[in-house]
Amino acid sequence: MQNFNTINVENTIQSGQVFLWQKTDDFWYGVNGQNILKVDKIGKITSFKKNKSDFFRNNDNLEKIIKMISKDSTTKKAIKNYLGLRLMDQDPFQCMISFIVSSNSNIQKIKICLERLSEKFGEKVEFDKKEFFVFPKPETLAEAQIKEIMKCGTGYRSKFIKSAANMVVENKIDFKKLRKYSYSQTREEICKVPGIGNKVADCIMLFSLNKLEAFPLDRWMIRILEKYYSNFHLETKTITEKQYELLHEKIVSYYGEYAGYAQQFLFKMERENFDKKWL
DNA sequence: CCAAGGCCTGAATG
């Protein structure tokens, strides 16, 4: 019996939100900041450290949300096929670095870069008789040489990583505050970080700052919207900042305050149709 | 405000 409270762990982890996850036996293990999470097939979490966060957002009213975003046959189909897909509430620093790294890249490479960063700058821990590297702390990356960060394969994004970490250390980016800010206030703040534009900002907000109206518009989402919808398209050839904002406003007025969930269902469906790899 | 080019890197393409 599927109901709205059932979590499809497989689909959730394999939906482009997280990168440092692997499956061993019947469990998924993942790095979440300074913590390691172990998830069974129904989404029950045990962890290396105390885990007080609602990682799978069980407090969201999925029945209400799904009712609200079920606006058309395309969305309904995506929801029907991938019921149990959740948004995750990640460690914000790891999420921020992850999506800075993601720009102009692909999932496989992002994963490798993040693994190397963790190995090089994160602490080695043992959990459940296995070894893991937790995600680097902001201080560590802030103090790291750009040259050394570059060795992880992050290329021109390396200097962004360092200064982003530095802004967190200096409290210019305060995730606790941002979590309480509105969507637009938060976006304004995190877009001050070099390497964070509209798309990366939306990912960080949706996946780690509790901003469910965030709707990341990457190349895939633009393609999806143009394929299935007649009124969601860009007026320009390239994704300019203005056009991004206009399209985002249209989307939110269409789907409502939980638009981010709609994005995740659509993205998952279309990428599966094209048989893209997730991790 | 928009278009165009550059950018690390590695896999895919010709």
Place this chain on the structure above:
DNA sequence: ACATTCAGGCCTT
């Protein structure tokens, strides 16, 4: 083989 293109953007001109 080897060159070119492209990939889940961002920044500068």
